Amino acid sequence: MKKLLLAAIILIAISCKKEKTPAPKEPEYFTRCGVLLSTPTLDSFVSPTYYITAIVAFPEGNELVHFHGNVTGDHDGSWFLSRYDIDSTYCTEPVLK
Numbered sequence: 001m002k003k004l005l006l007a008a009i010i011l012i013a014i015s016c017k018k019e020k021t022p023a024p025k026e027p028e029y030f031t032r033c034g035v036l037l038s039t040p041t042l043d044s045f046v047s048p049t050y051y052i053t054a055i056v057a058f059p060e061g062n063e064l065v066h067f068h069g070n071v072t073g074d075h076d077g078s079w080f081l082s083r084y085d086i087d088s089t090y091c092t093e094p095v096l097k
Contacts, residue, residue: 029094034058040084048072056090065090 040054048070056065067090084090 027096029096031091031094032058032060033089033091034063036084036086036088036090037062039086052084054084054090065092067092 034056036054037057038055040052043051043053043066045051049068050071051066051068053064053066056063
């Protein structure tokens with residue numbers, strides 16, 4: 001009887017293992033940085049948003065990149081050139097991996 005009781009307790013202990021649930025993963029964001037190989041070209045400007053195209057050297061290879069941003073205040077259309085000089089670093093917006 002003792003052996004049967006002991007075997008039942010062991011079987012119950014084995015069958016009642018606690019299931020481990022994995023912790024939810026934090027979202028991963030991915031940003032790529034590269035070096036501007038060309039002077040950016042202002043494609044269009046609709047106040048306050050500008051649209052620019054440039055060739056960027058990423059570690060994976062060169063790409064034609066289209067990006068945009070907003071400006072405030074008075075400007076003559078050349079405001080973006082000093083910010084995006086050749087050989088300056090350009091990083092993409094963080095995107096969900």
